Amino acid sequence: MKNIPYARQWIKPEDIYSVKRALGAQYITQGPLVAVFERLVAAYCNAKYAVAVNSGTSALHIACLAAGLKEGDEGISSPITFAASTNCLLYCKAKPVFADILDGTACINPEDIKKKLNRRTRVIIPVHFAGHPCDMQEIACIAQKNNLFVIEDAAHALGAEYKGSKIGSSKYSDMTILSFHAVKHITTAEGGIALTNNKRLYERLKLFRNHGITKDPHFLGKDHGPWYYEMRELGFNYRLTDIQSALGISQLKKLDFFLKIRKGIVNEYNKAFSQCEEIKPLEERNYVRSAHHLYVLRFDFKKIKASKIDLFNEYRKKGIIVNLHYIPVYYHPYYKKLGFKKGVCPNAEKFYEEALTLPLFPKMKEREVIRVIGATKNIIKKFNRSKI
Ligand SMILES: *Cc1c(COP(=O)(O)O)cnc(C)c1O
Numbered sequence: 001m002k003n004i005p006y007a008r009q010w011i012k013p014e015d016i017y018s019v020k021r022a023l024g025a026q027y028i029t030q031g032p033l034v035a036v037f038e039r040l041v042a043a044y045c046n047a048k049y050a051v052a053v054n055s056g057t058s059a060l061h062i063a064c065l066a067a068g069l070k071e072g073d074e075g076i077s078s079p080i081t082f083a084a085s086t087n088c089l090l091y092c093k094a095k096p097v098f099a100d101i102l103d104g105t106a107c108i109n110p111e112d113i114k115k116k117l118n119r120r121t122r123v124i125i126p127v128h129f130a131g132h133p134c135d136m137q138e139i140a141c142i143a144q145k146n147n148l149f150v151i152e153d154a155a156h157a158l159g160a161e162y163k164g165s166k167i168g169s170s171k172y173s174d175m176t177i178l179s180f181h182a183v184k185h186i187t188t189a190e191g192g193i194a195l196t197n198n199k200r201l202y203e204r205l206k207l208f209r210n211h212g213i214t215k216d217p218h219f220l221g222k223d224h225g226p227w228y229y230e231m232r233e234l235g236f237n238y239r240l241t242d243i244q245s246a247l248g249i250s251q252l253k254k255l256d257f258f259l260k261i262r263k264g265i266v267n268e269y270n271k272a273f274s275q276c277e278e279i280k281p282l283e284e285r286n287y288v289r290s291a292h293h294l295y296v297l298r299f300d301f302k303k304i305k306a307s308k309i310d311l312f313n314e315y316r317k318k319g320i321i322v323n324l325h326y327i328p329v330y331y332h333p334y335y336k337k338l339g340f341k342k343g344v345c346p347n348a349e350k351f352y353e354e355a356l357t358l359p360l361f362p363k364m365k366e367r368e369v370i371r372v373i374g375a376t377k378n379i380i381k382k383f384n385r386s387k388i
Contacts (some may be wrong), residue, residue, distance in 0.1 A: 004321040004372065007183035010258070010363040015250040017255055022246030029238040036243035038193065045158075045168025047176070047195035049202035052245065053209050056155045056179025056192035058238035060088035060125075063175045063194050065233075066204035067123055067149040069094045077118050077125040077153070078108040079328035079348045085127050085153045086329055094122070099331055100345035104283035105129065106296065110138040110346070117142070123149040128157035128167060130282060130325070131291035135161050136172035155179035156293035158186065159259045163287050168195050175201060183259060185249035185291060188244035208235040259360040262292040265360055265369055269295055272373040278303040278380050294325055298354040306383040311356065312377045320372055323357040
């Protein structure tokens with residue numbers, strides 16, 4: 001039996017055709033297809049401006065730079081995320097501060113954000129964990145009262161909706177970032193984008209993507225000549241290529257279809273596990289539409305009388321490559337060295353003890369879904385029997 005990965009991309013012949021054509025075009029680095037891809041993603045998400053970059057991490061970095069983060073500033077995010085969500089603060093010499101998660105959704109708890117605020121706080125980076133939007137209205141309210149930037153890390157949430165508005169529309173934030181890494185909803189192999197409705201932030205995002213260089217006559221003042229450009233900030237080379245954009249444009253056409261399959265699989269899992277008292281799926285609020293990036297189960301290890309390692313090994317023995325999202329960011333040695341200690345976010349730490357991610361991806365076959373459900377039930381049963 002073939003192994004079932006926890007996630008994988010779905011590249012179809014038309015995607016390959018589209019990339020082939022891009023390879024034969026005049027521009028293969030940042031060219032006209034990048035602009036087309038930006039326009040399409042912005043339109044899909046209902047945002048005014050989009051700046052495509054070579055990864056979601058780069059998008060987070062230029063978003064922090066556009067917000068003007070610097071040494072001495074603090075940013076608040078959740079520890080249940082990929083390290084990139086707070087590494088972007090460190091890139092700017094700002095200090096990450098972690099607010100705890102809500103038990104039901106594993107998204108950041110606005111009440112704990114309030115507790116972690118101080119006069120150095122400049123930005124909140126909510127992460128729409130597993131595709132479920134955070135409480136954006138409350139977060140926007142905190143930001144407004146305290147004059148903070150909000151950068152949504154929507155790497156998991158392309159296609160999600162919050163109270164009727166698309167994630168990415170940045171209705172409750174200054175900027176939103178997406179990732180097009182292979183495991184995300186649509187892929188450009190590596191890639192990301194920053195979305196905003198603010199013209200000034202848009203200009204800054206573009207500047208930081210491209211070495212801090214501008215050729216825009218609006219910024220240059222007098223006409224220096226056709227060769228002329230200026231480097232105005234210390235930017236980076238974070239450009240996406242036209243080859244990748246060709247893939248992104250083609251993938252975007254399938255996004256709603258992919259989202260529908262993800263939702264179908266999640267419904268099937270939820271239904272199958274509703275009778276198992278040893279496991280608990282994440283909750284879904286009735287005012288959101290999740291993008292269902294990950295299917296996370298919380299195991300009651302006291303009830304099933306097994307350790308997480310036992311559980312992982314059982315799944316992997318059956319060819320089901322389960323995963324864990326995430327190790328609390330501040331558990332990592334680099335963060336420990338910065339002075340972070342256990343106990344900062346008790347809910348997140350408990351979540352880490354209990355969580356496990358089952359396979360979920362559009363290319364997953366019905367029989368694979370059934371195999372995962374069967375294996376989950378069997379593993380729980382086996383542990384229950386063996387330890388009594
Ligand atoms: C994937 C991911 C990122 C980073 O995206 P890359 O494109 O891999 O750089 C950031 N935040 C979260 C929550 C992610 O899952």
